[in-house]
Amino acid sequence: MAKRSSLYIRIVEGKNLPAKDITGSSDPYCIVKVDNEPILRTATVWKTLCPFWGEEYQVHLPPTFHAVAFYVMDEDALSRDDVIGKVCLTRDTLASHPKGFSGWTHLTEVDPDEEVQGEIHLRLEVRPGARACRLRCSVLEARDLAPKDRNGASDPFVRVRYKGRTQETSIVKKSCYPRWNETFEFELEEGATEVLCVETWDWDLVSRNDFLGKVVIDIQRLQVAQPEEGWFRLQPDQTKSRRHDEGNLGSLQLEVRLRDEMVLPSSCYQPLVQLLCHEVKLGMQGPGQLISLIEETTSTECRQDVATNLLKLFLGQGLAKDFLDLLFQLELSRTSETNTLFRSNSLASKSMESFLKVAGMQYLHGVLGPIINKVFEEKKYVELDPSKVEVKDVGCSGLHRPQTEAEVLEQSAQTLRAHLGALLSALSRSVRACPAVVRATFRQLFRRVRERFPGAQHENVPFIAVTSFLCLRFFSPAIMSPKLFHLRERHADARTSRTLLLLAKAVQNVGNMDTPASRAKEAWMEPLQPTVRQGVAQLKDFITKLVDIEEKDELDLQRTLSLQAPPVKEGPLFIHRTKGKGPLMSSSFKKLYFFLTTEALSFAKTPSSKCVNELNQWLSALRKVSINNTGLLGSYHPGIFRGDKWSCCHQKEKTGQGCDKTRSRVTLQEWNDPLDHDLEAQLIYRHLLGVEAMLWERHRELSRGAEAGTVPASPGEAPKDSLAQLLCVLQDLREAHSSSPAGSPPSEPNCLLELQT
The missing domain is CATH 2.60.40.150 (C2 domain)
Incomplete structure (x- = not known):
């Protein structure tokens, strides 16, 4: 039994921050530290005292951590960044909030004597x-x-x-x-x-x-x-009197949830995994339709988590396409109106969202990356809504006169038509670049919808079903929030955000196949209609090619992909070479494109595609691929051996023991994380345990409706259907947890002798 700890972090926004710049404003960002080790950095929000970040992270960390701290900083271009304040949450505080810590909290002053580490x-x-x-x-x-x-x-x-x-x-x-x-x-x-x-x-x-x-x-x-x-x-000096500036430094809105899981050996989860896999393989012919029961008993609040856990479990079993196909059939069986198909937050919709992020993120970067980068680099003023046009923000025309509103609208339409056309062209050329498993899943979705709605009046419905996921739930959100999809390192400014929003709306209109209902919502989008109509034809042609894959081609593609080690992280890194001594001397930077898999780390001078990666994401990825390394060193030298000693600790022996402990356990959870089958099974078990009462009620309903003696009334009798088997499996797992040792984390050395002052 092993204990796993994870931390869900959502940094929402700040308010009433003090002004740190001479302009009377600040450029705030947040740094998150776990036991004084920086692990996260949000984007900078420029020129505001009430920033909104809305960034979410999941962190895997050792159960022995002490505290997580949130530092609000003011970014400065010419000097050291200013510290505005911090919020510190101890592990005990987080453990006392089982549903998570949520709300506004005041920033406190950062005392240098309390900022210790090591x-x-x-x-x-x-x-x-x-x-x-x-x-x-x-x-x-x-x-x-x-x-x-x-x-x-x-x-x-x-x-x-x-x-x-x-x-x-x-x-x-x-x-x-x-x-x-x-x-x-x-x-x-x-x-x-x-x-x-x-x-x-x-x-x-x-x-x-x-x-x-x-x-x-x-x-x-x-x-x-x-x-x-x-x-x-090392502990901070807390004997000095503190200055209480509570409320004077502003506030931070956070959502933080600590989750501890005791994960059993793999053999304990095999009955649960095998039962769920058997149900997926049987599909709609299954006797109890456990997947349907799980959806019925899952609340809206936790449906995304359950969908992600199930998807990763079946992805590890090679049944992701079968699992999604079963969900497609379940939703189609209860849908009679085509305009509501896959538009709700059902288990099918949430699972497909997770699937595209797991399997299609690299594809998304290849198609969207160049267009998003161009929008950020141009920083053009773009507006189609006449009620929102600000002529003074546009500047002068080529004749050095202020532009008229009509000129602004026409120029904006031209810019958006160019971006939309470039995106649709890139999408049309990307059929073969789309991952094989994504293509196969879309093909199955297309066929199921066409079988359910075969009439000529529903000709566009299979296409809309595909675009409802590809455009509305994948491409459009990535266009509106490129940082959340790792397309950019920073959030967009107000001007660029408006351009991205209008472009996302245009993509949604194309994805809706340019229906009258979508056109009627915002009539001022009419200047884009010629490009939208052309885009609909391009998109239908793209989907036709995407789903028209011969079985042999698909198997060849999957076989090729299976021979390659899956990428864990890729992107540019800067290699720093100092020419002189001191912080003000000149330095040179060499940019190389690195590619990390579970088997090797390679690099090249030029990338095949662009993506932005922060240093902490690289460190997290390197830690992930090192976790299962049996030859992992317990310590290492963070410096270099120069002359006759190590630069970090001045040790004279080149082969001597490292001076710093190896950190391999604080990692960021991302969509391309290596699968942890036991953890996913444990999370599914914990969810089922929470809805066990509803499952038993459903079991009793089935028993009353069946012939006498065909369904057991308690877990002690021989199970004859899948729901009864599931209830027995849950009982066995509960007993395995209760009989296993608690597996309490090891205490820190010499904690008996150390006073917490």
């Missing part, structure tokens, strides 16, 4: 002496200290204090991983109750030294214990 390696023992016992404290090394200097490092030394006596180590220059190996002794009085304080400082020549953290040791407990040695987590 650990210190100490050896402590009490030795008998001639007159009194002596306390020996050996300060060995430290790791991952906070960088306090402009060179990205610190000049750390340690100050050891006991009963008014203070001793200090030597100073290690330019290192966050110093080694001292120095020992200090203090005379102990009988029955001493004092504490030993070990403080780490950054030495500065011209200004005051910076506090890096401290450890407080209980001497009384140490006297009754054996000699102790280990790594101690």
